[in-house]
Amino acid sequence: MTMMTISEPSPDVDPRHVFLDATAVMARYGWGKTKGYQNLKDRDLVPPPVMVRPDRWRLDQLLSWEERRIALAEAATTTLVESRRGPALVDALPSPKRVPRRSA
Template structure:
């Protein structure tokens, strides 16, 4: 098992993560993680190839962009007068109904 790297105190522009580090960072399983890393529309391309390495500062910028897009989508879906709506309310509901 690959040990989790402590990234605290490191300069993000000079910190490179390999595929295993990126997969652990996002909590993906091994198969799904490698599929996600190959999908260039989902994850930014690596800065170094052979072996693939991603710069931490680029991953942090990508994370912030994804969070901003998710928050904007939530704000667009929720009317201003409905402040009691949460993200889980917007998820698809179960098709099964409990018998009473």
Template structure:
């Protein structure tokens, strides 16, 4: 009965798990498009198994994006191509 389904985490523990500061952590926890909703409210508690599933989806999404970026047949992409373009160009001279 000690599996992840029966482990409930407080907001502070969830923020510590992901290395979020207090302000950013509470913003992230309230954004339902980003994190799963709490299973209990007053006080808010998140189930560990739901957070683990959410982590797996995010990792899979990041890996798929990386694979697409590095796919064979794709043009060679350098670091400079991934950075934002400068707003102004300096004049030579």
């Protein structure tokens, strides 16, 4: 078992054998101490640790979690962009009640 305290391990290390403590996970995602511990307790946000007391997260599980979140963000962005390409705002507005007179 390899204990890493850095946010990016060397490429020759198998991520299944790299365990990150809470400090390393918070450093990886740029979270401060308070927000980091709140995020690490939220099981809907971050996957649960594989080891408890002390908490340790496996790097390969964090990497797959990151990929899922990136895919969801890209899908949401694509949907947003496509929805903006829909009908123009003018087409969505109701027609005017009065037609202006033309001056002769």
